[in-house]
Amino acid sequence: MLQHKQSFDTFVNTQLNPQQKIAVTAKDGSFLVIAGAGSGKTRVITARITNLILNHQVQPSSIIALTFTNKAAQEMQHRIAQFLPDLRIKPTIATFHAYCLKLLKKNAYLQNAAQFSVIDAADAQKLLQSIIKEKGLEKLFNAKQLLSFFSTFKMNDVLKLDAPAWNMHHAQQFTELYNAYEQQKKLSNYLDFDDLLYNTFELFTKNPEFATQHLKNHRHLLVDEYQDTNLIQHALLKQMTLQNKKLTIDSVCAVGDEDQSIYSWRGANVANILEFATEFAGTKKIKLEQNYRSTQQILNVANSVIKHNVNRNHKELWSDNPKKHEPLLLECLSDLQEASLIAQLINLCKEAKSSIAILYRTHYQSRIIEEALIKASIAYKMIGGISFYERKEIKDLLAYLRLTLNPHDRISFFRIINCPARGLGEKFEETFVNLWNQNPFSTWQEVAKMLLEQKQLAQKQATSLEQFLTFFDVAKKEKDQKKVCEILNHFIKQTNYLTYLTDHFEKIEAEEKRENIAEFLRAAAYFDENNQGGLSQFLDEISLMQDLIKQDDSATERVNMMTLHSAKGLEFNIVILVGLEEGLLPSNQSIGQENVEEERRLFYVGITRAREKLLISYSKYRNVFGKLDEQRPSRFLREIPASAVLHQEAAHWSKTSFATFFQEWITGEKNATTQKISIVSTTPETTSTFSTNIKRLQSVKHATFGLGIAHQVEQKGDKIVVTVHFTHHGTKKIESSFLQVV
DNA sequence: TGAGCTGGTTTTTTT
DNA sequence: AACCAGCTCA
Ligand SMILES: Nc1ncnc2c1ncn2[C@@H]1O[C@H](COP(=O)(O)OP(=O)(O)OP(=O)(O)O)[C@@H](O)[C@H]1O
DSSP states (O other), X not given: OHHHHHHHHHHHHHSSOHHHHHHHHOOSEEEEEXXXXXXXXXXXXXXXXXXXXXXXXXXXXXXXXXXXXXXXHHHHHHHHHHHOTTOSSOOEEEEHHHHHHXXXXXXXXXXXXXXXXXXXXXXXXXXXXXXXXXXXXXTTOOHHHHHHHHHHHHHHHHTTOOOOOOOOTTHHHHHHHHHHXXXXXXXXXXXXXXXXXXXXXXXXXXXXXXXHHHHTTOOEEEESSXXXXXXXXXXXXXXXXXXXXXXXXXXXXXEEOGGGOOXXXXXXXXXXXXXXXXHSTTOEEEEEOBOOSSOHHHHHHHHHHHTTOSSSOOOOOBOOOOOOOOOEEEEEEEHHHHHHHHHHHHHHOOSOGGGEEEEESSTHHHXXXXXXXXXXXXXXXXXXXXXXXXXXXXXXXXXXXXXXHOTTOHHHHHHHTTSSOOSOOHHHHXXXXXXXXXXXXXXXXXXXXXXXXXXXXXXXXXXXXXXXHHHHXXXXXTTTTSOHHHHHHHHHHHTTHHHHHHHHSOHHHHHHHHHHHHHHHHHHHHHHHHOSSHHHHHHHHHTTOOSOOOGGGGTSOOEEEEEHHHHTTOOEEEEEEOOOBTBBTTBHXXXXXXXXXXXXXXXXXXXXXXXXXXXXXXXXXXXXXXXXXXXXXXXXXXXXXXGGSEEEEOTTOOHHHHHHHHHHHHHXXXXXXXXXXXXXXXXXXXXXXXXXSOXXXXXXXXXXXXXXXXXXXXXXTTEEEEEEEETTTEEEEEEGGGEEEO
C-alpha cells in the first residue's frame, strides 16, 4: 500500500495539471469538471477515487462511481486497478442500471416483489407486440417506437413533470396498451431497464428511512459522462446526495462534455450538466483545456467539424503533443473495397492489434468488415451487437431456468412451451392464456393442471403438457441444493434440445449454437465452483451481463470493432472511422428529425478517440438491403479543410499500389521499403484475373446497363464471366468482352 | 400443428 | 441479403 501511495503521489505531482489536481485532491464538496474530449476528465475521476482511498483513508466501499455504459465502467475499473492493483474491497463502479439492479435485488423485501427478472429490449418488444396484436392494433402501433414513447411517458409520469402534449391520434389506445404492458410485466414479475431506475427512485421517495439508512454508507459519489444522464438519473443523483439543498454526503463530483452528448434519443438531457452548479450550491467548477490524448492534427479535424454545431459554447481543443501524423481521408469504390482495404492496412500496422479500433455508426456495417478481417486472418473483438445472452439458444435455456424459480413468468413460459416443438402451438397457447387470464395469480403449473382436468385437450397435447410439467417437478425439488450446471443439463437432456438444434438449423448454425451451449455450461460450472447461492444468484448475476467473461480474452491481441456510441470514453492509437456517408453518418433518421447536430457530435467523439493515427473512409457505392446504392459523402467531410487531411481516392488502385501508399502513410515516410512490400502483398487471388484486365471491385461499364462494380470474375469454359453490381440495373453476370474497364 | 412458401420489410445508437 | 408475418398444405 505504501509503495502504491508513493508512486501515486508522484503521479499526482507530475501527471496532473493544476486544475486536475484541485479536482483530485480536494476531499469534500461538490465538483463539476467540464472539459473537451481527451482533456483528462476520466483521469480526474480515477485519480480522485485513488486519492480518497490513499490520502484521506476513505473506505473504498463508501465510494460510488457511476457511468453510463458498461464499457465505460470496465475502463474505469481497469484504470483504478492500475493505481491500486491489490485493493481487496473495491469501490463501487457501475452503470446507473447495474447500481439500481443491485440495490433492488438486495432490498427486494421492501418491494414485495421477491424474484423479479430484468426483461431485455427484445423480449419487451415481443411482449408489447403480442399485446398490440391481441388488441388488434397492429396497423396503428409499432412496438419498438411505442416502447420509446412509453419510456418518455413514464418519465414524465414518475417525475410529475408537465405532461407533454400527447397530441397523438390514438391517445386512448395508447393508454390502454401502456397499462396492459405494465400489467403484464407485473404479472410475470419483470422489470424493464427503465423500471430499474424508476423503482429505485420511488423506493427512495416512499421510504425515506430506507433511503437514509442505505445512503449512510455512501460518502463520495462520482459520475462520468454527465452530459448523457437523463432526467431520472439526474433526479436519482439528487436523492442520493441532497436534502434541503444541502449535501448529505461528503462529496459529489460530476464530469462531462456537452460536445459529447450522444444519447438524447434515450432521454439524455444536456441541461443536467448546465444546471448542476445551480442545484449543488457552492459547486467548484473546473475547466480543463489541454488535450493529452491526440496529436494536434487530429484535434484540428475535430475542431473544424464540431464548430459547425450552432447549439454549443465555443471551445477549441489544443495539445502540445509533439507527435505528428497526417489524418487520412479515403474514398473507396464500394463497401467491399472499404472493408478489404482496412483489413490490409491493419495487416501492415506494426501496432498491437488492441490499440486499433474500427468504429461505425450502426451494427450492420460491422458485418462486411468482419468478413474482410476473417479473410485476412486478423483477430478482432466485437463490442455490442448481439451479445451472448441475447442468443436464441441461450435465451431458451435461460427461460427454462427462470421458469423453475418463477412460476409466474409468462414471458419465459410462452417462450419455451413449444420450443423445442412438442405439439403445443398457437391454438394451445391461446387456450392457455385465456385460462391464465381468468386466474391471473395462479402459477403456470396450476393453470396447466386446470387445463388437464378440463379434459378438452387432444390426447397428444395432454401427454405433451404432462411431460413438460415433469421436467420442472424434478428440477424444482432440488433447485437450491443442485448445481446450476446440473439443472441446465437436466433441461438440455429432457427437452432433447441438442437434437432440436440439429433438426431445425443449418449444419453450421446448429454447430455454433451447440458450442454456445457448451460455453454456457462451462460458465455455469465455473459459477458453481465459486458461489453458494445456486440458481437464483446465478440468474441475478447474469441479468445485466452482456457477455461471458472468457479467460483467454486478454491473451490474444485483437482489433476492436464497435459503434461510435460504445467508443465513448475510450482511446486507441489508431482509429478507423468507416462509412462517412449521407444516410449513415448523419443517419437518414437524424436528417428527417433535424437532429444532425447530434450526429456531428458522434463524428466528433469518433475522431477524438484517436491518439496518433486517424483514418476516415467512405464509399461511393454500398450494398443497402441487398442492392447496390450510390452513396454521397457525408456533409461533415466538407467541414474539414482540405489542408487538414490527406484526401486519397482508392477506387482505381491495384492492390500493390495501396500497399505502398498505406505503408508510407503508416510510417509517415515517403518511399519506405516500397519494393519489398509490393511483393509481399501480391496475393494470388487478385492476380488470377485470367486473360481480362477486370479485377474484383473494379468499376466497369456496359453499353446498355451503364456503370457498375465487378464483384466476381470467373472462368466458364473459354469465357470469362463477371458478376457485376450495376448502379441502376441490379446484379448481372456478363461476359467480360461486353465490359469496359473505367 | 408445423413445415414450407411467399411477399413485404428491414437498419440507428444502449441499459 | 436476411428476416418475419401470414398463408397453404400434409
Ligand atoms: N495531466 C495529464 N498529463 C498527461 N496525460 C494526461 C493528463 N491527463 C490525462 N492524460 C491522458 O490523456 C488521455 C485522455 O484522458 P481521459 O481519458 O481522462 O480524458 P477524458 O477527458 O475523459 O476524455 P473523453 O471525454 O474523450 O473520454 C489519457 O490517455 C490520459 O491518460
